[in-house]
Structures are given as C-alpha cells and as structure tokens.
Amino acid sequence: MTTPIGMSPTALNTAQRETLVRVLDVLIPAAAGMPSGAEVGVADRWIDEALRLRPDLRDDLLHALETLEPIDAGLEDALRAYAKQHPEAFVAVGVLVSGAYYMDDRARLALGYPGQEDRRLVDDTGDYLDMLERVVERGPIFRPTPAEGAEA
Amino acid sequence: MAQPDRVEVLIVGAGPTGAIAASELIAAGFSVTCLEQGDWTHRAAFKGATKDWELSAQRDWHPNPNVRGRAADYPIDVTESDVNPLMYAGVGGATILYGAHWVRALPSDFRVRTLDGVADDWPLTYEDLQPFYEDIDQQMGTAGLGDDPTYPDGEAPPLPPLPIGKIGLRAAQGMDQLGWHWWPAPNAIASKAYRGREACVRRGTCQTGCPEGAKGSADLTHWPEAIRAGVRLITGARVAEITVNAQGLADGAVYIDRDGVRHHVAASTVIVAANGVGTPRLLLMSGRDSFDHGLANSSGLVGRRLMMHPYAAVNGVYEEDLESWLGPAGQSIVSHEFYETDLSRGFVRGAKWQVMPAGGPLGNRSGYGGHAEHGDADGEPDPLAAWGPSFHEAARRTFGRSFEWGIIAEDLPDEANRVVLSDSLVDSDGLPAPKIIYKTSENTRRLLDFHLARAREAHLAAGAIETYDTPLMRDCGWHLLGTTRMGDDPETSVVDQYGRSHDIANLYIYDGSTFVTSTGQNPTATIAALTLRAVRHLIAGRRDQEVAS
Ligand SMILES: Cc1cc2nc3c(=O)[nH]c(=O)nc-3n(C[C@H](O)[C@H](O)[C@H](O)COP(=O)(O)OP(=O)(O)OC[C@H]3O[C@@H](n4cnc5c(N)ncnc54)[C@H](O)[C@@H]3O)c2cc1C
Ligand code: SF4
Numbered sequence: 001m002t003t004p005i006g007m008s009p010t011a012l013n014t015a016q017r018e019t020l021v022r023v024l025d026v027l028i029p030a031a032a033g034m035p036s037g038a039e040v041g042v043a044d045r046w047i048d049e050a051l052r053l054r055p056d057l058r059d060d061l062l063h064a065l066e067t068l069e070p071i072d073a074g075l076e077d078a079l080r081a082y083a084k085q086h087p088e089a090f091v092a093v094g095v096l097v098s099g100a101y102y103m104d105d106r107a108r109l110a111l112g113y114p115g116q117e118d119r120r121l122v123d124d125t126g127d128y129l130d131m132l133e134r135v136v137e138r139g140p141i142f143r144p145t146p147a148e149g150a151e152a
Numbered sequence: 153m154a155q156p157d158r159v160e161v162l163i164v165g166a167g168p169t170g171a172i173a174a175s176e177l178i179a180a181g182f183s184v185t186c187l188e189q190g191d192w193t194h195r196a197a198f199k200g201a202t203k204d205w206e207l208s209a210q211r212d213w214h215p216n217p218n219v220r221g222r223a224a225d226y227p228i229d230v231t232e233s234d235v236n237p238l239m240y241a242g243v244g245g246a247t248i249l250y251g252a253h254w255v256r257a258l259p260s261d262f263r264v265r266t267l268d269g270v271a272d273d274w275p276l277t278y279e280d281l282q283p284f285y286e287d288i289d290q291q292m293g294t295a296g297l298g299d300d301p302t303y304p305d306g307e308a309p310p311l312p313p314l315p316i317g318k319i320g321l322r323a324a325q326g327m328d329q330l331g332w333h334w335w336p337a338p339n340a341i342a343s344k345a346y347r348g349r350e351a352c353v354r355r356g357t358c359q360t361g362c363p364e365g366a367k368g369s370a371d372l373t374h375w376p377e378a379i380r381a382g383v384r385l386i387t388g389a390r391v392a393e394i395t396v397n398a399q400g401l402a403d404g405a406v407y408i409d410r411d412g413v414r415h416h417v418a419a420s421t422v423i424v425a426a427n428g429v430g431t432p433r434l435l436l437m438s439g440r441d442s443f444d445h446g447l448a449n450s451s452g453l454v455g456r457r458l459m460m461h462p463y464a465a466v467n468g469v470y471e472e473d474l475e476s477w478l479g480p481a482g483q484s485i486v487s488h489e490f491y492e493t494d495l496s497r498g499f500v501r502g503a504k505w506q507v508m509p510a511g512g513p514l515g516n517r518s519g520y521g522g523h524a525e526h527g528d529a530d531g532e533p534d535p536l537a538a539w540g541p542s543f544h545e546a547a548r549r550t551f552g553r554s555f556e557w558g559i560i561a562e563d564l565p566d567e568a569n570r571v572v573l574s575d576s577l578v579d580s581d582g583l584p585a586p587k588i589i590y591k592t593s594e595n596t597r598r599l600l601d602f603h604l605a606r607a608r609e610a611h612l613a614a615g616a617i618e619t620y621d622t623p624l625m626r627d628c629g630w631h632l633l634g635t636t637r638m639g640d641d642p643e644t645s646v647v648d649q650y651g652r653s654h655d656i657a658n659l660y661i662y663d664g665s666t667f668v669t670s671t672g673q674n675p676t677a678t679i680a681a682l683t684l685r686a687v688r689h690l691i692a693g694r695r696d697q698e699v700a701s
Binding site (some may be wrong): 026028029031032033034046049050053054056062076078079080083084087090098102103111112113115116117118119120121122123124125126127128131132134135136137138140141142143144145146 | 201203204205206207208210211212258259260262263266267277279289297301302303304312313314315316317320321324325329331333334335336343351352353354355357358364390455475477478479488489493494514532534535536537539540541543544545547548551552631691
C-alpha cells in the first residue's frame with residue numbers, strides 16, 4: 001500500500017478510519033462508566049500516535065481494516081472470524097487500539113489513572129515494623145557456609 | 153619496542169562490570185580504554201514521564217534486542233531456546249533498563265555441591281565476597297533495611313528503604329499471616345539524593361529507563377567520574393576480535409566503528425565485560441585462525457553452562473485500590489522463604505520472590521512474550537472475550553488493584569545449554585550473531601510449579617480475590633550467567649576466581665559469565681562484587697602480571 005504525497009506515512013485514509021470506528025464500536029464501546037474508543041478520538045488522533053510508536057504493526061492493522069471494510073452488517077461476527085483466521089494481526093489491532101485509547105485523558109480520568117506521575121517519597125516503615133519484628137524473631141533462615149571438607 | 157599507542161588495560165563493554173573495572177584501574181594509575189558498541193542514552197530519551205510510555209515500552213524500550221532492533225544491538229538467534237536473552241547495548245549496559253533489584257547471593261549459593269550434591273562449589277565463599285558487596289553498596293547507593301535474617305550479619309545499605317507502598321503492605325500482611333519470610337526490598341535506587349543522583353519519585357518506569365536519574369545505572373554511578381579521571385571510553389565501537397601475539401598473550405582488540413572502519417587497539421592487558429552472551433560470542437569469534445574452538449577455550453566450556461533464571465509470576469487482584477502503577481519497579485518487598493533446598497518438595501534449590509507493581513492499564517509485562525492465556529481452556533476461546541464491555545470491566549477490576557509476586561528460579565548448569573555462533577544470522581557489521589540453545593530442566597519445572605502454588609497462597613492470604621499465573625515467561629532472560637565459568641581446575645573451568653583466563657595470562661573476564669551456579673537471586677550485586685574483588689586483585693598483583701609488550 002502506498003502513501004499519498006504529503007501524508008504522514010502512519011496516517012490512515014478516510015475509509016480506513018471509518019472502518020476503524022466500526023471496529024472500535026465492537027472492541028471498545030462505552031461501558032462500565034468508560035467512554036468509547038471512538039468518542040475519545042482513537043480513530044482520528046490516537047491511532048496515528050500509536051502507529052508512530054509501533055510502525056511494525058501497521059501492516060496488520062491495514063490488513064484487518066481492508067478485510068473488514070466491505071462488511072456492512074454483522075461486523076462483530078466478521079471480526080471474530082478474522083481473529084480466528086489471523087490471530088497475530090488481531091493481536092496487533094488490539095495492542096494498537098488499547099494503547100491508543102489509554103493515551104487519552106478522558107479514558108485515563110475515567111479509570112483513575114493519573115499516568116506514571118511523580119510522587120514525593122514517604123517513609124512508610126512505621127506501617128510495617130511490628131510485622132517485621134515477627135520476621136526477625138523467627139531467626140536466621142540461611143544455611144551458613146559449611147566448614148571446609150564438609151559433605152552433603 | 154616502545155609502543156606509545158599501547159594502552160595498559162583495554163576493557164570491552166561499558167556495562168556495570170566494565171565501569172567498575174575502569175574506575176578502579178584509573179584510580180590506581182593505569183591507562184585505560186573501554187570499547188562499547190552502543191552509545192550514551194540521555195535521560196530525556198526515556199518515555200517514563202510521557203503518555204506514550206506504555207506503547208514505546210513494547211518496542212523502542214523493549215528489553216529484547218530482537219524486538220528493539222537497534223543497529224547497536226546484535227540480533228540473537230533464539231530458535232532453539234525456551235527463553236529470550238534480554239540486554240541493552242550502550243554506556244551503562246543493561247543497567248539502563250534494569251530493575252535495580254540489588255540482592256546478594258547467599259552462603260549456600262557458593263557451596264551447592266557440598267550442601268546439595270548437585271552442580272559445583274564456587275572457588276570462593278560468601279565471606280570472601282561480603283566486604284565487596286558492602287563496598288559496592290556504597291558505590292551504587294543501595295536503599296534498604298539492614299538485619300534481614302536471610303543473610304549473615306553485615307553492614308546495612310547506605311540509604312533508607314524506599315516505600316513498600318500499598319502493594320508491599322498488602323503482600324506483607326499475607327506473609328505475616330502465613331508466618332513466611334519477607335523483607336523490604338533492597339534496590340540500587342536513591343531514596344535520597346546521593347552522589348549526584350536525584351531521589352526517586354516513584355514514577356515506576358525503571359525498566360524502561362529512569363527519567364529522573366534516580367536509578368543506579370552505571371552511566372550515572374561510575375562513568376562520569378571514571379571519564380573525568382582519564383578513562384577513554386569509545387562508543388560505537390563493536391569489538392570483532394581479541395588479538396593474541398606470538399607468545400600467546402592478548403595484545404589488544406579489533407573494533408569496527410560506525411562507518412564500518414576497522415581499528416586495532418594495542419593493549420598490555422585485556423578485560424572482557426560484555427555479559428554472559430556477548431563475552432562467549434566474542435571469545436568464539438576471536439582467534440579462529442589459531443585455535444579450533446575460539447579463545448581461552450582449552451576446556452571447551454566457553455559458551456556452555458548458560459543459565460538465565462526462568463521466571464514465573466503470579467498476579468493477584470484485590471478489591472481495594474492499591475495504586476499499583478506507582479514505583480519503584482524496583483521491587484517493593486522480597487521473600488526468601490523457599491530459597492533453600494528442601495528435598496521433600498521434589499527438587500533441589502529454590503527461588504527468590506519479589507513484589508513488583510503492575511504498571512499502567514496495559515500492564516507491566518504487556519510487551520513481554522509468553523503470557524499465560526486467559527482463555528477458556530476447554531472449548532475454543534472466544535477471541536472477543538476480552539473486548540467489548542469486558543475490556544472496561546477487566547480494567548476496572550484489575551487496574552491499580554493488582555500486583556505481581558515474581559519468582560526468580562535458580563536454574564542449574566547444564567553443558568547442553570549454551571551460546572554458539574549462528575551460521576546464518578549476522579549483526580549490522582556482518583559479524584556472526586550469537587545463537588542460544590537453552591532448555592529448562594525437569595528440576596526447574598518442578599521448582600516453578602511448587603513456587604507458583606506457594607505464590608498463589610501468598611496472594612490469597614493477603615486477600616486476593618483472583619490470581620493469574622504466568623508459568624514461564626519467554627522474555628525473561630534478564631540474567632546471563634555461567635558461560636565462562638570460574639574454577640581452580642583449567643580442565644573444568646575457563647577462568648580462575650579472579651576472572652583470569654587459565655589459558656591466557658593477561659586476559660580477564662569480569663561479567664556474569666564467570667558464575668559457577670546461577671543462584672536464585674538477581675545477579676548484578678554479585679557480578680559487581682566479584683568484579684571489584686577481581687580488579688583489586690589484579691591491581692595488587694600488577695608487578696607479577698604477565699603482559700603483552
Ligand atoms: C530489563 C532488564 C532488567 C534487569 N533487572 C535487573 C535487576 O533488577 N537486578 C539485577 O541484579 N539485574 C537485573 N538485570 C541484569 C543486569 O542488567 C545485568 O546483570 C548487568 O547489566 C550485567 O552487567 P555487565 O556489565 O556484565 O553486562 P551488560 O550490562 O550487559 O554490559 C555489557 C556491555 O558490553 C557491550 N558489548 C557486548 N559485546 C560487545 C562487543 N563485541 N563490542 C563492544 N561492546 C560490546 C554491550 O553493548 C553492553 O553495553 C536486568 C537486565 C535487563 C535487561
Ligand atoms: S520509580 Fe524511581 S527509580 Fe524508577 S524510574 Fe521512577 S524515579 Fe526512577
């Protein structure tokens with residue numbers, strides 16, 4: 001597949017994005033208080049970012065989208081069949097869409113994930129010293145170096 | 153003949169062992185050059201603080217060089233291996249990516265034959281190494297708590313322990329219930345600003361590089377000072393061969409620069425510090441015209457007895473929010489409850505356990521190969537089972553609420569497990585890639601089964617509502633050991649206890665290749681202590697050292 005001049009090599013065309021939206025409705029719908037993949041812009045923003053990071057998965061994604069594009073009704077079953085036929089490509093699609101999804105702040109916020117934030121270190125030894133005392137009281141647990149010439 | 157260009161000591165590899173050796177030698181007045189195939193990795197390149205961290209961890213910062221695929225990495229043929237070796241090419245070596253779990257071996261590790269009747273004893277004891285462990289703790293800035301009853305008495309780590317966090321506390325409560333050993337984990341991570349390093353901020357991305365400069369990687373702990381003191385570190389220099397003169401002494405090395413040009417560095421003494429795969433590969437590539445089986449290999453053991461610590465883990469899911477994306481990663485708490493041999497378990501030796509955080513929503517090990525399948529074991533699993541509403545439900549159930557009890561299994565030496573040269577795969581300079589032949593043994597499989605069962609119990613005692621096993625991770629070869637073992641007898645070992653080759657009196661090996669057995673511990677504290685002991689011995693014996701001239 002060639003990339004039209006002026007487009008980023010990772011960008012998808014309109015038809016591919018439309019198919020991706022339909023795939024996302026199956027894979028990452030809105031549920032459990034979480035926004036859907038399409039809603040947070042997986043198909044129009046984050047997928048480009050994901051492909052920039054994982055160019056190795058691009059061919060698999062394009063293959064899946066191309067295969068699924070003509071399917072109108074019953075996309076879920078078609079996706080299931082595709083996953084069985086092309087398990088590796090399906091895994092690649094999964095990595096890309098889930099990775100793309102969790103880059104969005106709305107998804108992160110809804111899940112309670114602040115990102116790999118920095119936090120000041122706190123000394124929490126006070127929380128466990130009593131338990132640790134019991135470990136110490138049980139005594140050493142190592143086998144000492146045997147005397148020279150000792151046998152098993 | 154005077155040779156002004158001849159360096160006194162040439163080191164191959166700028167990982168921690170090369171760095172420690174260089175630091176000691178330059179301080180003792182030697183001229184030192186180090187050749188490193190990789191480059192410097194700048195802190196700003198690490199992704200820990202940005203949104204693309206999880207996806208980049210799966211490729212650009214993956215620990216498997218075959219996945220990362222950078223030109224500085226050599227590819228590795230793993231078609232005949234159960235486990236993929238993991239490493240990083242660059243100043244600091246694999247410590248750029250390591251977890252900084254800084255644990256010592258135990259006295260029994262050095263007496264495996266005497267105590268358990270298997271494998272071999274080391275030519276040294278824990279007591280021989282203890283002062284060097286303590287010295288290296290100061291150099292690395294280890295954080296932890298003294299008096300762990302796992303070890304003989306000794307000095308406490310120089311820095312206070314890092315927080316064990318909610319995950320460590322939960323895990324400790326389980327161990328407390330069971331009456332099993334646990335201890336706040338020692339890490340080579342600064343819990344306070346230390347020797348130019350910042351204090352850790354718990355970002356939890358240690359294994360893809362520390363963006364804060366808090367983790368004790370050798371590019372920070374040793375190289376800047378060693379270079380200031382006069383060590384010449386040449387990066388982008390892939391060593392193709394160690395050269396030997398007519399007297400049978402090592403007299404330097406040939407390296408290939410980034411433009412593909414070959415250079416010879418003449419040296420009086422050569423130290424190889426290229427890790428348990430890179431070192432045997434280099435010896436096997438060297439001296440092929442003069443020796444049948446590579447350099448320093450009259451024993452035939454170069455490349456053999458490879459040990460990589462098969463790794464298994466049990467993930468526990470808890471009801472409460474444990475903020476389990478928080479670092480360090482790094483380890484939170486450790487256990488040596490099942491480290492020592494108990495024959496009633498049906499296997500010899502044991503494993504160290506550690507609690508580690510679970511990372512972001514994609515999961516700490518999401519990019520690692522060899523996951524346990526969570527499908528339906530009886531029927532054909534539904535490939536969409538993890539998708540749709542379940543995708544969110546699973547994230548809600550597990551994200552921030554799960555952590556791993558990881559199991560570092562001791563694998564015993566087996567001559568059939570080995571590093572050879574690939575006859576088809578080459579690196580970006582056309583040099584033969586290493587090929588790994590490695591199978592796990594029956595003892596290892598029993599050991600892992602036992603430990604997985606106990607780790608499940610540990611989670612359940614701590615209140616886990618679900619557990620998931622990862623029986624053997626394929627991408628788990630963090631620890632590369634045993635391929636040029638040390639010993640007193642030149643027929644059954646490659647180097648002596650100070651890393652000196654039995655065959656070539658001025659050729660030294662200072663990395664994990666020299667391990668006699670693998671121990672069940674993360675090895676870098678031991679590798680570093682052995683290096684310190686060896687290089688100080690070399691310096692003390694400088695007047696008697698035979699050198700190439
Ligand atoms: C992801 C990861 C996590 C880890 N976590 C831990 C942990 O928590 N605790 C622990 O104890 N250990 C851990 N380890 C292992 C630890 O990093 C190694 O034990 C340690 O780095 C070994 O040091 P070394 O100097 O012997 O070798 P390395 O660090 O591997 O350094 C060898 C250097 O030699 C260079 N080299 C190799 N061949 C050539 C050549 N032909 N020419 C020029 N240069 C060459 C390489 O590029 C490399 O930079 C981890 C490793 C990985 C990959
Ligand atoms: S947790 Fe600490 S050591 Fe690890 S990456 Fe963050 S700051 Fe660095």
